[in-house]
Amino acid sequence: MNTQDVYILAIESSCDDTSAAVLHNDKVLSNVVASQKIHEEYGGVVPELASRAHQQNIVPVVNQALSRANIDKKQLSAIAFTRGPGLMGSLLVGTSFAKSLAIGLNIPLIEVNHMQAHILAHFIKEPDTPMPSFPFLALTISGGHTQIVKVSDYFKMEVIGETIDDAVGEAFDKSAKILGFPYPGGPLIDKYAKEGNPKAFSFPKPKVDGLNFSFSGFKTAVLYFIQKETKDNPNFITENRNDICASIQQGIINILMAKLKKATKETGIKQIAIGGGVSANSGIRTTLKDAEKRFGWTTYIPKFEYTTDNAAMIGIVGYYKFLNQDFTNERITAKARFAI
Structure with a gap:
Protein backbone atom coordinates (compact mmCIF):
# COMPACT_ATOMS: atom_id res chain seq x y z
CA MET A 1 0.00 0.00 0.00
CA ASN A 2 1.11 3.56 -0.68
CA THR A 3 2.12 4.95 2.73
CA GLN A 4 0.72 8.29 1.60
CA ASP A 5 -2.76 6.84 2.02
CA VAL A 6 -2.95 5.16 5.38
CA TYR A 7 -6.35 5.44 7.06
CA ILE A 8 -6.45 4.41 10.72
CA LEU A 9 -9.62 3.99 12.78
CA ALA A 10 -8.62 4.43 16.44
CA ILE A 11 -10.58 3.42 19.53
CA GLU A 12 -9.91 4.61 23.10
CA SER A 13 -11.83 3.23 26.09
CA SER A 14 -9.35 3.10 28.98
CA CYS A 15 -11.42 4.97 31.58
CA ASP A 16 -14.71 6.86 31.34
CA ASP A 17 -14.50 8.45 27.87
CA THR A 18 -15.50 6.50 24.77
CA SER A 19 -13.60 7.89 21.81
CA ALA A 20 -13.07 7.07 18.13
CA ALA A 21 -10.95 8.91 15.59
CA VAL A 22 -9.99 8.57 11.95
CA LEU A 23 -6.52 9.59 10.82
CA HIS A 24 -5.21 10.00 7.29
CA ASN A 25 -1.50 9.38 7.84
CA ASP A 26 -0.51 11.75 10.70
CA LYS A 27 -3.48 14.08 10.21
CA VAL A 28 -6.72 13.86 12.21
CA LEU A 29 -9.88 13.76 10.10
CA SER A 30 -12.22 13.25 13.06
CA ASN A 31 -11.92 12.83 16.82
CA VAL A 32 -15.18 12.04 18.63
CA VAL A 33 -15.39 11.77 22.42
CA ALA A 34 -18.46 10.70 24.42
CA SER A 35 -18.02 11.63 28.08
CA GLN A 36 -19.89 9.85 30.86
CA LYS A 37 -21.72 12.24 33.19
CA ILE A 38 -23.06 9.45 35.41
CA HIS A 39 -19.92 9.40 37.60
CA GLU A 40 -20.40 12.96 38.85
CA GLU A 41 -23.00 11.94 41.45
CA TYR A 42 -20.57 9.37 42.89
CA GLY A 43 -17.61 11.76 43.12
CA GLY A 44 -15.38 9.54 40.97
CA VAL A 45 -15.37 6.93 38.21
CA VAL A 46 -17.36 3.76 38.99
CA PRO A 47 -15.73 0.99 36.86
CA GLU A 48 -18.88 -1.11 36.37
CA LEU A 49 -20.92 1.89 35.22
CA ALA A 50 -18.06 3.01 32.96
CA SER A 51 -17.91 -0.31 31.07
CA ARG A 52 -21.71 -0.34 30.60
CA ALA A 53 -21.64 3.19 29.19
CA HIS A 54 -18.83 2.20 26.80
CA GLN A 55 -21.03 -0.61 25.47
CA GLN A 56 -23.81 1.88 24.78
CA ASN A 57 -21.51 4.52 23.26
CA ILE A 58 -19.02 2.64 21.13
CA VAL A 59 -21.12 1.93 18.01
CA PRO A 60 -22.55 5.48 17.69
CA VAL A 61 -19.14 7.05 18.41
CA VAL A 62 -17.38 4.94 15.74
CA ASN A 63 -20.15 5.68 13.22
CA GLN A 64 -19.86 9.39 13.96
CA ALA A 65 -16.06 9.33 13.57
CA LEU A 66 -16.34 7.64 10.15
CA SER A 67 -19.12 10.00 9.09
CA ARG A 68 -17.26 13.17 10.14
CA ALA A 69 -14.12 11.94 8.37
CA ASN A 70 -16.22 11.23 5.28
CA ILE A 71 -14.64 7.77 5.10
CA ASP A 72 -16.21 4.42 4.29
CA LYS A 73 -15.04 1.61 6.58
CA LYS A 74 -13.85 -0.28 3.48
CA GLN A 75 -11.20 2.44 2.99
CA LEU A 76 -9.62 1.74 6.39
CA SER A 77 -6.04 0.42 6.42
CA ALA A 78 -6.05 -0.79 10.04
CA ILE A 79 -7.73 -0.48 13.43
CA ALA A 80 -5.78 0.77 16.46
CA PHE A 81 -7.10 0.37 19.99
CA THR A 82 -6.04 1.00 23.58
CA ARG A 83 -4.86 -2.28 25.09
CA GLY A 84 -3.97 -0.68 28.44
CA PRO A 85 -3.30 0.58 31.03
CA GLY A 86 -6.75 1.42 32.37
CA LEU A 87 -9.92 -0.02 33.89
CA MET A 88 -10.25 -3.65 32.85
CA GLY A 89 -13.99 -3.56 32.10
CA SER A 90 -13.62 -0.41 30.00
CA LEU A 91 -10.61 -1.76 28.09
CA LEU A 92 -12.44 -5.01 27.30
CA VAL A 93 -15.22 -3.14 25.48
CA GLY A 94 -12.80 -1.31 23.17
CA THR A 95 -10.56 -4.35 22.67
CA SER A 96 -13.46 -6.68 21.78
CA PHE A 97 -14.99 -4.16 19.40
CA ALA A 98 -11.67 -3.45 17.64
CA LYS A 99 -10.91 -7.17 17.25
CA SER A 100 -14.36 -7.95 15.83
CA LEU A 101 -14.28 -5.07 13.36
CA ALA A 102 -10.74 -5.88 12.18
CA ILE A 103 -11.74 -9.52 11.59
CA GLY A 104 -14.93 -8.44 9.80
CA LEU A 105 -13.06 -6.05 7.50
CA ASN A 106 -10.03 -8.37 7.18
CA ILE A 107 -7.58 -5.56 8.03
CA PRO A 108 -4.66 -5.40 10.51
CA LEU A 109 -5.17 -4.82 14.23
CA ILE A 110 -2.78 -2.57 16.17
CA GLU A 111 -2.47 -2.54 19.97
CA VAL A 112 -1.55 0.77 21.62
CA ASN A 113 -0.18 1.62 25.05
CA HIS A 114 -2.26 4.51 26.43
CA MET A 115 0.75 6.20 28.04
CA GLN A 116 2.81 6.03 24.84
CA ALA A 117 -0.15 7.62 23.06
CA HIS A 118 -0.16 10.63 25.42
CA ILE A 119 3.47 11.19 24.48
CA LEU A 120 3.14 10.60 20.72
CA ALA A 121 0.11 12.94 20.59
CA HIS A 122 2.78 15.60 19.98
CA PHE A 123 3.33 14.13 16.51
CA ILE A 124 -0.23 14.71 15.29
CA LYS A 125 0.15 17.10 12.37
CA GLU A 126 -1.50 20.41 13.21
CA PRO A 127 -0.91 23.85 11.67
CA ASP A 128 1.26 26.13 13.84
CA THR A 129 1.99 23.32 16.32
CA PRO A 130 5.70 22.45 16.38
CA MET A 131 6.76 18.87 17.12
CA PRO A 132 9.61 17.91 19.46
CA SER A 133 12.73 16.28 18.07
CA PHE A 134 14.46 13.33 19.73
CA PRO A 135 15.55 13.05 22.45
CA PHE A 136 13.07 14.89 24.68
CA LEU A 137 11.59 14.54 28.16
CA ALA A 138 7.87 13.87 28.40
CA LEU A 139 5.97 14.83 31.53
CA THR A 140 2.79 12.77 31.47
CA ILE A 141 0.30 13.95 34.07
CA SER A 142 -3.25 12.67 34.48
CA GLY A 143 -5.77 11.36 36.98
CA GLY A 144 -4.08 7.96 37.03
CA HIS A 145 -0.46 8.68 36.09
CA THR A 146 2.49 10.96 36.80
CA GLN A 147 5.66 10.11 34.87
CA ILE A 148 8.81 11.64 33.45
CA VAL A 149 9.81 9.68 30.37
CA LYS A 150 13.02 9.97 28.37
CA VAL A 151 11.93 9.65 24.74
CA SER A 152 14.73 8.68 22.33
CA ASP A 153 12.55 7.56 19.41
CA TYR A 154 8.88 6.92 18.60
CA PHE A 155 9.04 3.58 20.40
CA LYS A 156 12.17 3.90 22.52
CA MET A 157 10.99 5.30 25.83
CA GLU A 158 12.33 4.99 29.35
CA VAL A 159 10.42 5.97 32.51
CA ILE A 160 12.99 7.83 34.63
CA GLY A 161 10.57 9.08 37.29
CA GLU A 162 7.03 8.26 38.41
CA THR A 163 4.68 8.61 41.36
CA ILE A 164 5.18 6.20 44.23
CA ASP A 165 1.59 6.65 45.41
CA ASP A 166 -1.09 9.01 44.02
CA ALA A 167 -1.18 10.68 40.64
CA VAL A 168 -1.18 14.46 40.25
CA GLY A 169 -4.74 14.49 38.87
CA GLU A 170 -5.89 12.73 42.02
CA ALA A 171 -4.17 15.40 44.13
CA PHE A 172 -6.17 18.07 42.30
CA ASP A 173 -9.49 16.21 42.50
CA LYS A 174 -9.11 15.13 46.16
CA SER A 175 -8.11 18.68 47.19
CA ALA A 176 -11.19 19.95 45.34
CA LYS A 177 -13.34 17.39 47.19
CA ILE A 178 -11.94 18.63 50.53
CA LEU A 179 -13.06 22.12 49.50
CA GLY A 180 -16.56 20.80 48.72
CA PHE A 181 -16.32 21.15 44.93
CA PRO A 182 -18.20 18.69 42.68
CA TYR A 183 -16.34 16.00 40.70
CA PRO A 184 -14.20 16.45 38.67
CA GLY A 185 -12.84 19.30 40.78
CA GLY A 186 -9.41 19.80 39.19
CA PRO A 187 -10.69 22.22 36.51
CA LEU A 188 -12.51 24.23 39.22
CA ILE A 189 -9.28 24.67 41.18
CA ASP A 190 -7.69 25.96 37.96
CA LYS A 191 -10.60 28.34 37.38
CA TYR A 192 -10.58 29.89 40.88
CA ALA A 193 -6.77 29.92 41.07
CA LYS A 194 -6.66 32.50 38.27
CA GLU A 195 -8.20 35.07 40.67
CA GLY A 196 -6.17 34.08 43.72
CA ASN A 197 -2.78 34.70 45.32
CA PRO A 198 -0.54 31.58 44.93
CA LYS A 199 1.58 32.68 47.89
CA ALA A 200 -1.32 33.14 50.32
CA PHE A 201 -0.83 29.71 51.93
CA SER A 202 2.02 27.22 51.72
CA PHE A 203 1.99 23.43 51.61
CA PRO A 204 4.99 21.14 52.19
CA LYS A 205 6.94 19.69 49.29
CA PRO A 206 7.33 15.90 49.75
CA LYS A 207 10.87 14.60 50.09
CA VAL A 208 11.18 11.79 47.55
CA ASP A 209 14.45 10.39 46.21
CA GLY A 210 15.52 10.73 42.60
CA LEU A 211 12.97 11.75 40.00
CA ASN A 212 9.98 10.04 41.62
CA PHE A 213 6.90 11.89 42.88
CA SER A 214 4.59 11.57 45.86
CA PHE A 215 1.26 13.35 46.31
CA SER A 216 -0.39 11.49 49.21
CA GLY A 217 1.32 13.68 51.84
CA PHE A 218 0.37 16.81 49.94
CA LYS A 219 -3.33 15.79 49.97
CA THR A 220 -3.13 15.08 53.71
CA ALA A 221 -1.54 18.50 54.33
CA VAL A 222 -4.39 20.19 52.45
CA LEU A 223 -6.94 18.19 54.48
CA TYR A 224 -5.39 19.09 57.88
CA PHE A 225 -4.99 22.73 56.86
CA ILE A 226 -8.67 23.06 55.85
CA GLN A 227 -9.86 21.19 58.98
CA LYS A 228 -7.82 23.48 61.24
CA GLU A 229 -8.88 26.73 59.53
CA THR A 230 -12.59 25.86 59.27
CA LYS A 231 -12.64 24.92 62.97
CA ASP A 232 -11.57 28.48 63.79
CA ASN A 233 -13.68 30.06 61.04
CA PRO A 234 -16.55 28.05 59.46
CA ASN A 235 -16.59 30.48 56.50
CA PHE A 236 -12.87 30.12 55.81
CA ILE A 237 -13.28 28.29 52.43
CA THR A 238 -15.92 30.72 51.13
CA GLU A 239 -13.93 33.78 52.20
CA ASN A 240 -10.58 32.51 50.85
CA ARG A 241 -11.63 30.22 48.00
CA ASN A 242 -9.50 31.80 45.24
CA ASP A 243 -6.37 32.09 47.39
CA ILE A 244 -6.71 28.50 48.64
CA CYS A 245 -7.06 27.19 45.06
CA ALA A 246 -4.13 29.29 43.81
CA SER A 247 -1.94 28.05 46.69
CA ILE A 248 -2.88 24.38 46.14
CA GLN A 249 -2.21 24.70 42.42
CA GLN A 250 1.13 26.43 43.03
CA GLY A 251 2.13 23.73 45.53
CA ILE A 252 1.50 21.01 42.94
CA ILE A 253 3.32 22.97 40.21
CA ASN A 254 6.33 23.40 42.53
CA ILE A 255 6.54 19.61 43.01
CA LEU A 256 6.38 18.97 39.26
CA MET A 257 8.89 21.69 38.37
CA ALA A 258 11.45 20.60 40.99
CA LYS A 259 11.59 17.12 39.44
CA LEU A 260 11.64 18.45 35.87
CA LYS A 261 14.57 20.73 36.68
CA LYS A 262 16.40 17.79 38.24
CA ALA A 263 15.65 15.63 35.16
CA THR A 264 16.98 18.23 32.71
CA LYS A 265 20.14 18.57 34.81
CA GLU A 266 20.73 14.81 34.97
CA THR A 267 19.98 14.06 31.31
CA GLY A 268 21.16 17.29 29.68
CA ILE A 269 17.90 17.30 27.68
CA LYS A 270 16.14 20.68 27.55
CA GLN A 271 13.18 19.77 25.35
CA ILE A 272 10.09 19.21 27.51
CA ALA A 273 6.77 17.91 26.20
CA ILE A 274 3.70 17.57 28.41
CA GLY A 275 0.68 15.34 27.97
CA GLY A 276 -2.24 13.81 29.86
CA GLY A 277 -5.42 15.40 31.18
CA VAL A 278 -3.72 17.57 33.83
CA SER A 279 -1.60 19.25 31.14
CA ALA A 280 -4.78 21.21 30.31
CA ASN A 281 -4.19 23.11 33.58
CA SER A 282 -3.49 26.76 32.74
CA GLY A 283 -1.09 27.27 35.66
CA ILE A 284 1.12 24.37 34.53
CA ARG A 285 1.07 25.61 30.92
CA THR A 286 2.04 29.15 31.94
CA THR A 287 4.84 27.91 34.22
CA LEU A 288 6.28 25.74 31.45
CA LYS A 289 6.20 28.61 28.98
CA ASP A 290 8.00 30.80 31.55
CA ALA A 291 10.60 28.03 31.95
CA GLU A 292 11.64 28.56 28.33
CA LYS A 293 12.98 31.99 29.26
CA GLN A 325 4.06 -3.28 10.04
CA ASP A 326 3.78 -3.82 13.79
CA PHE A 327 0.46 -5.66 13.99
CA THR A 328 -1.17 -7.91 16.58
CA ASN A 329 -3.74 -10.72 16.26
CA GLU A 330 -7.23 -11.51 17.52
CA ARG A 331 -5.86 -13.51 20.48
CA ILE A 332 -4.70 -10.26 22.11
CA THR A 333 -6.22 -9.41 25.50
CA ALA A 334 -6.60 -6.13 27.40
CA LYS A 335 -4.06 -5.30 30.15
CA ALA A 336 -5.09 -3.14 33.11
CA ARG A 337 -1.42 -2.64 34.03
CA PHE A 338 0.73 -2.04 30.99
CA ALA A 339 4.21 -0.51 31.28
CA ILE A 340 5.62 1.66 28.49
Whole structure:
Protein backbone atom coordinates (compact mmCIF):
# COMPACT_ATOMS: atom_id res chain seq x y z
CA MET A 1 0.00 0.00 0.00
CA ASN A 2 1.11 3.56 -0.68
CA THR A 3 2.12 4.95 2.73
CA GLN A 4 0.72 8.29 1.60
CA ASP A 5 -2.76 6.84 2.02
CA VAL A 6 -2.95 5.16 5.38
CA TYR A 7 -6.35 5.44 7.06
CA ILE A 8 -6.45 4.41 10.72
CA LEU A 9 -9.62 3.99 12.78
CA ALA A 10 -8.62 4.43 16.44
CA ILE A 11 -10.58 3.42 19.53
CA GLU A 12 -9.91 4.61 23.10
CA SER A 13 -11.83 3.23 26.09
CA SER A 14 -9.35 3.10 28.98
CA CYS A 15 -11.42 4.97 31.58
CA ASP A 16 -14.71 6.86 31.34
CA ASP A 17 -14.50 8.45 27.87
CA THR A 18 -15.50 6.50 24.77
CA SER A 19 -13.60 7.89 21.81
CA ALA A 20 -13.07 7.07 18.13
CA ALA A 21 -10.95 8.91 15.59
CA VAL A 22 -9.99 8.57 11.95
CA LEU A 23 -6.52 9.59 10.82
CA HIS A 24 -5.21 10.00 7.29
CA ASN A 25 -1.50 9.38 7.84
CA ASP A 26 -0.51 11.75 10.70
CA LYS A 27 -3.48 14.08 10.21
CA VAL A 28 -6.72 13.86 12.21
CA LEU A 29 -9.88 13.76 10.10
CA SER A 30 -12.22 13.25 13.06
CA ASN A 31 -11.92 12.83 16.82
CA VAL A 32 -15.18 12.04 18.63
CA VAL A 33 -15.39 11.77 22.42
CA ALA A 34 -18.46 10.70 24.42
CA SER A 35 -18.02 11.63 28.08
CA GLN A 36 -19.89 9.85 30.86
CA LYS A 37 -21.72 12.24 33.19
CA ILE A 38 -23.06 9.45 35.41
CA HIS A 39 -19.92 9.40 37.60
CA GLU A 40 -20.40 12.96 38.85
CA GLU A 41 -23.00 11.94 41.45
CA TYR A 42 -20.57 9.37 42.89
CA GLY A 43 -17.61 11.76 43.12
CA GLY A 44 -15.38 9.54 40.97
CA VAL A 45 -15.37 6.93 38.21
CA VAL A 46 -17.36 3.76 38.99
CA PRO A 47 -15.73 0.99 36.86
CA GLU A 48 -18.88 -1.11 36.37
CA LEU A 49 -20.92 1.89 35.22
CA ALA A 50 -18.06 3.01 32.96
CA SER A 51 -17.91 -0.31 31.07
CA ARG A 52 -21.71 -0.34 30.60
CA ALA A 53 -21.64 3.19 29.19
CA HIS A 54 -18.83 2.20 26.80
CA GLN A 55 -21.03 -0.61 25.47
CA GLN A 56 -23.81 1.88 24.78
CA ASN A 57 -21.51 4.52 23.26
CA ILE A 58 -19.02 2.64 21.13
CA VAL A 59 -21.12 1.93 18.01
CA PRO A 60 -22.55 5.48 17.69
CA VAL A 61 -19.14 7.05 18.41
CA VAL A 62 -17.38 4.94 15.74
CA ASN A 63 -20.15 5.68 13.22
CA GLN A 64 -19.86 9.39 13.96
CA ALA A 65 -16.06 9.33 13.57
CA LEU A 66 -16.34 7.64 10.15
CA SER A 67 -19.12 10.00 9.09
CA ARG A 68 -17.26 13.17 10.14
CA ALA A 69 -14.12 11.94 8.37
CA ASN A 70 -16.22 11.23 5.28
CA ILE A 71 -14.64 7.77 5.10
CA ASP A 72 -16.21 4.42 4.29
CA LYS A 73 -15.04 1.61 6.58
CA LYS A 74 -13.85 -0.28 3.48
CA GLN A 75 -11.20 2.44 2.99
CA LEU A 76 -9.62 1.74 6.39
CA SER A 77 -6.04 0.42 6.42
CA ALA A 78 -6.05 -0.79 10.04
CA ILE A 79 -7.73 -0.48 13.43
CA ALA A 80 -5.78 0.77 16.46
CA PHE A 81 -7.10 0.37 19.99
CA THR A 82 -6.04 1.00 23.58
CA ARG A 83 -4.86 -2.28 25.09
CA GLY A 84 -3.97 -0.68 28.44
CA PRO A 85 -3.30 0.58 31.03
CA GLY A 86 -6.75 1.42 32.37
CA LEU A 87 -9.92 -0.02 33.89
CA MET A 88 -10.25 -3.65 32.85
CA GLY A 89 -13.99 -3.56 32.10
CA SER A 90 -13.62 -0.41 30.00
CA LEU A 91 -10.61 -1.76 28.09
CA LEU A 92 -12.44 -5.01 27.30
CA VAL A 93 -15.22 -3.14 25.48
CA GLY A 94 -12.80 -1.31 23.17
CA THR A 95 -10.56 -4.35 22.67
CA SER A 96 -13.46 -6.68 21.78
CA PHE A 97 -14.99 -4.16 19.40
CA ALA A 98 -11.67 -3.45 17.64
CA LYS A 99 -10.91 -7.17 17.25
CA SER A 100 -14.36 -7.95 15.83
CA LEU A 101 -14.28 -5.07 13.36
CA ALA A 102 -10.74 -5.88 12.18
CA ILE A 103 -11.74 -9.52 11.59
CA GLY A 104 -14.93 -8.44 9.80
CA LEU A 105 -13.06 -6.05 7.50
CA ASN A 106 -10.03 -8.37 7.18
CA ILE A 107 -7.58 -5.56 8.03
CA PRO A 108 -4.66 -5.40 10.51
CA LEU A 109 -5.17 -4.82 14.23
CA ILE A 110 -2.78 -2.57 16.17
CA GLU A 111 -2.47 -2.54 19.97
CA VAL A 112 -1.55 0.77 21.62
CA ASN A 113 -0.18 1.62 25.05
CA HIS A 114 -2.26 4.51 26.43
CA MET A 115 0.75 6.20 28.04
CA GLN A 116 2.81 6.03 24.84
CA ALA A 117 -0.15 7.62 23.06
CA HIS A 118 -0.16 10.63 25.42
CA ILE A 119 3.47 11.19 24.48
CA LEU A 120 3.14 10.60 20.72
CA ALA A 121 0.11 12.94 20.59
CA HIS A 122 2.78 15.60 19.98
CA PHE A 123 3.33 14.13 16.51
CA ILE A 124 -0.23 14.71 15.29
CA LYS A 125 0.15 17.10 12.37
CA GLU A 126 -1.50 20.41 13.21
CA PRO A 127 -0.91 23.85 11.67
CA ASP A 128 1.26 26.13 13.84
CA THR A 129 1.99 23.32 16.32
CA PRO A 130 5.70 22.45 16.38
CA MET A 131 6.76 18.87 17.12
CA PRO A 132 9.61 17.91 19.46
CA SER A 133 12.73 16.28 18.07
CA PHE A 134 14.46 13.33 19.73
CA PRO A 135 15.55 13.05 22.45
CA PHE A 136 13.07 14.89 24.68
CA LEU A 137 11.59 14.54 28.16
CA ALA A 138 7.87 13.87 28.40
CA LEU A 139 5.97 14.83 31.53
CA THR A 140 2.79 12.77 31.47
CA ILE A 141 0.30 13.95 34.07
CA SER A 142 -3.25 12.67 34.48
CA GLY A 143 -5.77 11.36 36.98
CA GLY A 144 -4.08 7.96 37.03
CA HIS A 145 -0.46 8.68 36.09
CA THR A 146 2.49 10.96 36.80
CA GLN A 147 5.66 10.11 34.87
CA ILE A 148 8.81 11.64 33.45
CA VAL A 149 9.81 9.68 30.37
CA LYS A 150 13.02 9.97 28.37
CA VAL A 151 11.93 9.65 24.74
CA SER A 152 14.73 8.68 22.33
CA ASP A 153 12.55 7.56 19.41
CA TYR A 154 8.88 6.92 18.60
CA PHE A 155 9.04 3.58 20.40
CA LYS A 156 12.17 3.90 22.52
CA MET A 157 10.99 5.30 25.83
CA GLU A 158 12.33 4.99 29.35
CA VAL A 159 10.42 5.97 32.51
CA ILE A 160 12.99 7.83 34.63
CA GLY A 161 10.57 9.08 37.29
CA GLU A 162 7.03 8.26 38.41
CA THR A 163 4.68 8.61 41.36
CA ILE A 164 5.18 6.20 44.23
CA ASP A 165 1.59 6.65 45.41
CA ASP A 166 -1.09 9.01 44.02
CA ALA A 167 -1.18 10.68 40.64
CA VAL A 168 -1.18 14.46 40.25
CA GLY A 169 -4.74 14.49 38.87
CA GLU A 170 -5.89 12.73 42.02
CA ALA A 171 -4.17 15.40 44.13
CA PHE A 172 -6.17 18.07 42.30
CA ASP A 173 -9.49 16.21 42.50
CA LYS A 174 -9.11 15.13 46.16
CA SER A 175 -8.11 18.68 47.19
CA ALA A 176 -11.19 19.95 45.34
CA LYS A 177 -13.34 17.39 47.19
CA ILE A 178 -11.94 18.63 50.53
CA LEU A 179 -13.06 22.12 49.50
CA GLY A 180 -16.56 20.80 48.72
CA PHE A 181 -16.32 21.15 44.93
CA PRO A 182 -18.20 18.69 42.68
CA TYR A 183 -16.34 16.00 40.70
CA PRO A 184 -14.20 16.45 38.67
CA GLY A 185 -12.84 19.30 40.78
CA GLY A 186 -9.41 19.80 39.19
CA PRO A 187 -10.69 22.22 36.51
CA LEU A 188 -12.51 24.23 39.22
CA ILE A 189 -9.28 24.67 41.18
CA ASP A 190 -7.69 25.96 37.96
CA LYS A 191 -10.60 28.34 37.38
CA TYR A 192 -10.58 29.89 40.88
CA ALA A 193 -6.77 29.92 41.07
CA LYS A 194 -6.66 32.50 38.27
CA GLU A 195 -8.20 35.07 40.67
CA GLY A 196 -6.17 34.08 43.72
CA ASN A 197 -2.78 34.70 45.32
CA PRO A 198 -0.54 31.58 44.93
CA LYS A 199 1.58 32.68 47.89
CA ALA A 200 -1.32 33.14 50.32
CA PHE A 201 -0.83 29.71 51.93
CA SER A 202 2.02 27.22 51.72
CA PHE A 203 1.99 23.43 51.61
CA PRO A 204 4.99 21.14 52.19
CA LYS A 205 6.94 19.69 49.29
CA PRO A 206 7.33 15.90 49.75
CA LYS A 207 10.87 14.60 50.09
CA VAL A 208 11.18 11.79 47.55
CA ASP A 209 14.45 10.39 46.21
CA GLY A 210 15.52 10.73 42.60
CA LEU A 211 12.97 11.75 40.00
CA ASN A 212 9.98 10.04 41.62
CA PHE A 213 6.90 11.89 42.88
CA SER A 214 4.59 11.57 45.86
CA PHE A 215 1.26 13.35 46.31
CA SER A 216 -0.39 11.49 49.21
CA GLY A 217 1.32 13.68 51.84
CA PHE A 218 0.37 16.81 49.94
CA LYS A 219 -3.33 15.79 49.97
CA THR A 220 -3.13 15.08 53.71
CA ALA A 221 -1.54 18.50 54.33
CA VAL A 222 -4.39 20.19 52.45
CA LEU A 223 -6.94 18.19 54.48
CA TYR A 224 -5.39 19.09 57.88
CA PHE A 225 -4.99 22.73 56.86
CA ILE A 226 -8.67 23.06 55.85
CA GLN A 227 -9.86 21.19 58.98
CA LYS A 228 -7.82 23.48 61.24
CA GLU A 229 -8.88 26.73 59.53
CA THR A 230 -12.59 25.86 59.27
CA LYS A 231 -12.64 24.92 62.97
CA ASP A 232 -11.57 28.48 63.79
CA ASN A 233 -13.68 30.06 61.04
CA PRO A 234 -16.55 28.05 59.46
CA ASN A 235 -16.59 30.48 56.50
CA PHE A 236 -12.87 30.12 55.81
CA ILE A 237 -13.28 28.29 52.43
CA THR A 238 -15.92 30.72 51.13
CA GLU A 239 -13.93 33.78 52.20
CA ASN A 240 -10.58 32.51 50.85
CA ARG A 241 -11.63 30.22 48.00
CA ASN A 242 -9.50 31.80 45.24
CA ASP A 243 -6.37 32.09 47.39
CA ILE A 244 -6.71 28.50 48.64
CA CYS A 245 -7.06 27.19 45.06
CA ALA A 246 -4.13 29.29 43.81
CA SER A 247 -1.94 28.05 46.69
CA ILE A 248 -2.88 24.38 46.14
CA GLN A 249 -2.21 24.70 42.42
CA GLN A 250 1.13 26.43 43.03
CA GLY A 251 2.13 23.73 45.53
CA ILE A 252 1.50 21.01 42.94
CA ILE A 253 3.32 22.97 40.21
CA ASN A 254 6.33 23.40 42.53
CA ILE A 255 6.54 19.61 43.01
CA LEU A 256 6.38 18.97 39.26
CA MET A 257 8.89 21.69 38.37
CA ALA A 258 11.45 20.60 40.99
CA LYS A 259 11.59 17.12 39.44
CA LEU A 260 11.64 18.45 35.87
CA LYS A 261 14.57 20.73 36.68
CA LYS A 262 16.40 17.79 38.24
CA ALA A 263 15.65 15.63 35.16
CA THR A 264 16.98 18.23 32.71
CA LYS A 265 20.14 18.57 34.81
CA GLU A 266 20.73 14.81 34.97
CA THR A 267 19.98 14.06 31.31
CA GLY A 268 21.16 17.29 29.68
CA ILE A 269 17.90 17.30 27.68
CA LYS A 270 16.14 20.68 27.55
CA GLN A 271 13.18 19.77 25.35
CA ILE A 272 10.09 19.21 27.51
CA ALA A 273 6.77 17.91 26.20
CA ILE A 274 3.70 17.57 28.41
CA GLY A 275 0.68 15.34 27.97
CA GLY A 276 -2.24 13.81 29.86
CA GLY A 277 -5.42 15.40 31.18
CA VAL A 278 -3.72 17.57 33.83
CA SER A 279 -1.60 19.25 31.14
CA ALA A 280 -4.78 21.21 30.31
CA ASN A 281 -4.19 23.11 33.58
CA SER A 282 -3.49 26.76 32.74
CA GLY A 283 -1.09 27.27 35.66
CA ILE A 284 1.12 24.37 34.53
CA ARG A 285 1.07 25.61 30.92
CA THR A 286 2.04 29.15 31.94
CA THR A 287 4.84 27.91 34.22
CA LEU A 288 6.28 25.74 31.45
CA LYS A 289 6.20 28.61 28.98
CA ASP A 290 8.00 30.80 31.55
CA ALA A 291 10.60 28.03 31.95
CA GLU A 292 11.64 28.56 28.33
CA LYS A 293 12.98 31.99 29.26
CA ARG A 294 14.18 31.09 32.75
CA PHE A 295 15.98 27.81 32.03
CA GLY A 296 16.47 27.86 28.26
CA TRP A 297 14.04 24.99 27.74
CA THR A 298 11.94 24.38 24.64
CA THR A 299 8.47 23.31 25.74
CA TYR A 300 5.80 21.54 23.73
CA ILE A 301 2.16 21.74 24.75
CA PRO A 302 -0.45 19.88 22.69
CA LYS A 303 -3.87 21.24 21.74
CA PHE A 304 -6.42 20.89 24.55
CA GLU A 305 -8.37 18.19 22.69
CA TYR A 306 -5.28 15.95 22.57
CA THR A 307 -4.45 16.26 26.28
CA THR A 308 -7.38 14.38 27.82
CA ASP A 309 -8.17 10.77 26.83
CA ASN A 310 -8.99 10.75 23.13
CA ALA A 311 -8.68 8.39 20.18
CA ALA A 312 -6.62 10.72 17.97
CA MET A 313 -3.56 10.02 20.12
CA ILE A 314 -4.24 6.27 19.78
CA GLY A 315 -4.46 6.79 16.03
CA ILE A 316 -1.07 8.51 15.72
CA VAL A 317 0.61 5.58 17.47
CA GLY A 318 -1.37 3.30 15.15
CA TYR A 319 -0.03 5.18 12.13
CA TYR A 320 3.63 4.83 13.16
CA LYS A 321 3.12 1.17 14.06
CA PHE A 322 1.45 0.63 10.68
CA LEU A 323 4.54 2.03 8.93
CA ASN A 324 6.60 -0.53 10.89
CA GLN A 325 4.06 -3.28 10.04
CA ASP A 326 3.78 -3.82 13.79
CA PHE A 327 0.46 -5.66 13.99
CA THR A 328 -1.17 -7.91 16.58
CA ASN A 329 -3.74 -10.72 16.26
CA GLU A 330 -7.23 -11.51 17.52
CA ARG A 331 -5.86 -13.51 20.48
CA ILE A 332 -4.70 -10.26 22.11
CA THR A 333 -6.22 -9.41 25.50
CA ALA A 334 -6.60 -6.13 27.40
CA LYS A 335 -4.06 -5.30 30.15
CA ALA A 336 -5.09 -3.14 33.11
CA ARG A 337 -1.42 -2.64 34.03
CA PHE A 338 0.73 -2.04 30.99
CA ALA A 339 4.21 -0.51 31.28
CA ILE A 340 5.62 1.66 28.49
